[in-house]
Amino acid sequence: MRRAWTLFLCALAATVAAELFIAPQPHFEFERLFAFHALYGFAACAALILLARALGFFLKRRDDYYGG
Amino acid sequence: MAASALAHPGLLLIVAAIALAPLRGAARTALALGAPLAALALAWQMEEGVHWRVQYLGMALAPFAVDALSRLFAIVFALIAFCGALFALGQERRAELPAAFLYAGSAIGAVLAGDLVTLFVFWEAMAAGSTLVLWSTATPAAWRASLRYLMVHLAGGTLLMAGIAAHVLQTAGAAFEPMQPEGLAQWLILVAFLVNAAAWPLSAWLPDAYPEASWSGMVFLSAFTTKTAVYALLRGFPGTELLVWIGLAMVFYGIVYALLENDMRRILAYSIVNQVGFMVAGAGIGTEMALNGAAAHAFTHILYKALLLMSAGAVLYATGRRQCTELGGLWRSMPFTCACGIVGALSISSFPLTSGFVSKSMIAQAASDAHLATVWLLLAAASAGVFLHAGIKFPWFVFFQKDSGLRPPEPPWNMRAAMLLVAALCIGFGIAYEPLYALLPYPVAYRPYSAWHVVAQLQLLLFSGLAFFVMLGWLKRTRTITLDVDWFWRGLPVRAAARGAVLCAVALALAERRLRDICGALAAQLRRTHGPQAALARTWPTGAMGAGVMALLLALLLSYYAL
Numbered sequence: 273m274r275r276a277w278t279l280f281l282c283a284l285a286a287t288v289a290a291e292l293f294i295a296p297q298p299h300f301e302f303e304r305l306f307a308f309h310a311l312y313g314f315a316a317c318a319a320l321i322l323l324a325r326a327l328g329f330f331l332k333r334r335d336d337y338y339g340g
Numbered sequence: 341m342a343a344s345a346l347a348h349p350g351l352l353l354i355v356a357a358i359a360l361a362p363l364r365g366a367a368r369t370a371l372a373l374g375a376p377l378a379a380l381a382l383a384w385q386m387e388e389g390v391h392w393r394v395q396y397l398g399m400a401l402a403p404f405a406v407d408a409l410s411r412l413f414a415i416v417f418a419l420i421a422f423c424g425a426l427f428a429l430g431q432e433r434r435a436e437l438p439a440a441f442l443y444a445g446s447a448i449g450a451v452l453a454g455d456l457v458t459l460f461v462f463w464e465a466m467a468a469g470s471t472l473v474l475w476s477t478a479t480p481a482a483w484r485a486s487l488r489y490l491m492v493h494l495a496g497g498t499l500l501m502a503g504i505a506a507h508v509l510q511t512a513g514a515a516f517e518p519m520q521p522e523g524l525a526q527w528l529i530l531v532a533f534l535v536n537a538a539a540w541p542l543s544a545w546l547p548d549a550y551p552e553a554s555w556s557g558m559v560f561l562s563a564f565t566t567k568t569a570v571y572a573l574l575r576g577f578p579g580t581e582l583l584v585w586i587g588l589a590m591v592f593y594g595i596v597y598a599l600l601e602n603d604m605r606r607i608l609a610y611s612i613v614n615q616v617g618f619m620v621a622g623a624g625i626g627t628e629m630a631l632n633g634a635a636a637h638a639f640t641h642i643l644y645k646a647l648l649l650m651s652a653g654a655v656l657y658a659t660g661r662r663q664c665t666e667l668g669g670l671w672r673s674m675p676f677t678c679a680c681g682i683v684g685a686l687s688i689s690s691f692p693l694t695s696g697f698v699s700k701s702m703i704a705q706a707a708s709d710a711h712l713a714t715v716w717l718l719l720a721a722a723s724a725g726v727f728l729h730a731g732i733k734f735p736w737f738v739f740f741q742k743d744s745g746l747r748p749p750e751p752p753w754n755m756r757a758a759m760l761l762v763a764a765l766c767i768g769f770g771i772a773y774e775p776l777y778a779l780l781p782y783p784v785a786y787r788p789y790s791a792w793h794v795v796a797q798l799q800l801l802l803f804s805g806l807a808f809f810v811m812l813g814w815l816k817r818t819r820t821i822t823l824d825v826d827w828f829w830r831g832l833p834v835r836a837a838a839r840g841a842v843l844c845a846v847a848l849a850l851a852e853r854r855l856r857d858i859c860g861a862l863a864a865q866l867r868r869t870h871g872p873q874a875a876l877a878r879t880w881p882t883g884a885m886g887a888g889v890m891a892l893l894l895a896l897l898l899s900y901y902a903l
Contacts, residue, residue, distance in 0.1 A: 284806060287798045294791040299708030299716065303796070309720075313800035316721035317728050317807035320592075324599040325814055331823040332600065335663075338821075338830055 284310070348404050349379035349386075349418055350452060350462070353445030357438040369429060372437055376422035379448065383414040390454055399514045405454025408781040409635060413451040413571045415779065416639045417444055419765075420563045420646055427650050427758035428556035435476035440560040443469030447564035451571050455514040456504045456529075459572070463500060463536075467493040470565060473557045474549060482552040488830070489549035492542075493565075496535035503528030519576055530577055537569035537620060538613045539586050540593045544826035546613060547597070551605035551662070555653035558605060562612055562649050563642045570619045570638050579626025584715060587621025590614065591722040598729035599815065600822045603662045604652050604738050608645070611688065611730040614722070615641045621719065622703040628782040629709055633702030635780055640695035640769060644687035647762040648734065651681030654755055655738060658748030664817040669743035676750050678739040680759040687766040689731030689801055690723060695769040697797065698776065698788045705786060723797075724804040731801070732808045737817060 288307045298304055305311075345351050356375030363371060388411070392404040406414075421444040428437055446465035453459040467490065474486035506525030508514050519526045531542075538546040550561045577583060594614025598607045615637070622634030652662075654677045661667055671678040683694070690696035700723065707716040750756060769776050777784040808815070823831065870877045 280802075280805070280809075284802050287795060287802055290795045291799070294795060297790060297792040299705075300713055302713075307799065309796040309799035310803040312717075312720060313724040313803040314807050316724045317804045318811065320595055320721075320725045320728060321599065321807065321811050321814055324596045327596060328600050328820075328822065332818070332820045333823060335602065335819050335821045337823075 347382065347391075348449070348452065349382040349414055350445045350448030350450075352382060353379050353418075353421060353441045353448065354465075357441035357445060360441060361435070361438045372425045372429065373422065375441065376418055376425055376444070379445075380415065380418035380422060383411065383418045383448070386411055386414070396457065399455070399457060399508065401457055401514060402454025403449075403458040404452055406452060408779070409571065409575060410451045412635055412639060412779045412781070413567065414448045416642050417448045417451070417564060417567075420444075420642050421560075423646060423758050423762050424556065424559045424563070426761070427559055427653070427755050429754045430752055431554060431556045433476045433478060433554055433557075436473055436554060436557055439469055439472035439476055440557070443473055443560060443564055445469075447568050450568045454516060456507065456516050457514050459516055460497070460500055460504055463568075464497050466565060466568065467497060470561055473560055474553055477552060477554045477557055479552070485549045485552040488826070489545055492535065492545040496532045499528050499535070500532035503530075503532060516575060518578055521577065521580060521582070530580070533569050533572045533576065534586065535569075536565050537573065537616055538566055538590070539616075539620060540589045540613070541825045543590065543593065543613050544824040547601075547606050547609035547824070548826055548830075550609045550612075551603055555656040558609075559646050559649045559653060562608075562645050566612060566616045567638045567642055570616060570623065570634065573620060573623040574631055574634055578623055578631055580624055583624030584621050584712075585624070587617045587619070587624055588715070588718050588722070590617030590620060591719075592725070593617075595722065595725035595729050597822055597824070599733070600820075602664050602817045602819060602821075604655070604664055604667065604734060605649070605662055607664075607729065607734055608648050608652060611648075611726070611734075612645060614726060614729070615645065615688065618700060618703055618719070618722070621715070622706065625703070625706050625710055625712070625715070627706050627710060629702060629786065630706035632777075632780040632782050632784055632786075633699065633706055636699035636702055636776060637696075639776060639779070640687065640699040640766070643762055643769070644684045644694070644696060644766050647680060647684035647759060647766060648688065648730070650755065650759045650762065651677050651684060652734075652738070654751040654759070655748070657751055657755070659746055661746075663819065664737035664741075665819055667738050667744055667746070668741040669739070670746060670748065671739040672743075673747040674739070674750055676756060677759065678735070680763045681735050681739060683763040683766055685731045685735050687770065689727040690797065691731075691801060692789070692794045692797060693767065693770045695766045695773075695776075697770055698773040701788050701793065701797070702784075702786055720800065724800050727801045727804040728808055732805055733815070736808075 288310055291307060296304060302308065346355065353375055356371060360368060360371050386406045388406050390402045390405045392402065394401045394403060421441065424440060425437060431437065443466055446462045446469050449462035450459055450466060453462060471486050471490045474482050474489060503525050507529060510523065510525055521527050521530050535542045550558050553561050573583065590613050594610045594617060598610035598614065601607045601610060619634040619637050622630045622637065655667065655670060656662055658674065687694035687696045690700045704716060704719050707719055773788065868874055
């Protein structure tokens, strides 16, 4: 489990580091921000998980709610 | 005519469906695999143009018309009918495969329809075929879900019929050509298309019904209805801006509901809505690049979603379980199924070297070409969310997480072969994408693999993965469902009826008590006046009567003198 995490973190670092070595071809100016996609991906997922959790408080029911 | 009818790949499959029903053994296997292959060959060789023309009720119909867009969909429908049939060979429910062929053949017929009337006929046949697939499951839950499913689709069909009738009257022609939602007729047609596309808020029928199908049935169900609707939107309403926002709503609805879901097949059902959202948004952007991207994404999505559902179907087949809370650790005994599920999960997440990468990036590219920064950002966030809910969540909770103690065997050879074939296609189209691009309706100059694009996509996806594992505690599965719009027809009437029954009972009890009080008071009053010893019921002595008569006579005498 520890090794899997180490490998995963290395892969994360590698994708960010790779940005230093390639020519940027951004669609939009804001993509020029360093590691934009990494930050955006993490932030978007965190926001989605929080949104799902918030909605879950209102909309979750036991799975036999409709009579099993 | 009978022979030439078999030149139509859809009708060929429908005829095969009828022929397949009574067959057993090797003949059944041969027809089940041969018919979709023949349909695929026909679809591949179809020449562009109108093949059949019919006059009907004064309308010029073109029941068999081919162009690049319809050919692409016909090819992928025939292809997935073959893969699904191979996967379903061992299905004990013998009615399922003929029903699936009727369904697949109608879907091909719908995309080859050059006019709205033929489209409507096949549209309804599709609803019938898919309902039969659900019925062949023969469980009470599937039966109830199929009735709700049928209601929604018959309602959608009614809207479509009304819209087409009005449209034909307005334009004096039944040709299926691009429209704008400007009049009631076009709005009705658009809404009918959106019902079948499972567009939010008309989406609840899909995660309600599809997961109730058998382990092989859902593979067929996932492919045809929503993608035929995408085809109809691409042909009928390209560039309708509303579709961009509907598509984005579908994308995020799918992610959020899939994140909350516990049933592995319902996770994948929500993810169909999510993926169709990308296509609907592409249809709404409406540029050649966007329409190409949406069509390509429909093609690749049919394959990788079938692969995901095959691996989920194999798990269901082997364990009989669908809930993430009851699964986990299956990679130990089902490594092949697990690997195929991961290929599907990577493809749906548009990992580089998989089919999703070469198709979905075209839609994002189209958004940026049109300078739609907000749309592009939302699509990118959604791409990250896809990895979250389908790319990691599905394989993680089914094949890894805790050890559930289950050690099911790998599925039979035909199911493994079907998974292997579709997995090979998913990776094959991800690497050699030119054959797919060559099938698209417009010429493609786009090249998906640039160093920047690959690195950007990897960053987006891997950091989504980081978010998943960092926040894993909040994604823990519970034995719950999430209320959807279908609560208004599944929950509300039942609850209203229950509430109403309680109210009636309370009202009755109150009325009864009030009545009892009134009757009691009346009885007490009667007892006071007429009861034993009461004034009116007492026995009076004779002298009392004499005294009374005397008093009356005295009063008479007094009044006589007084007047």
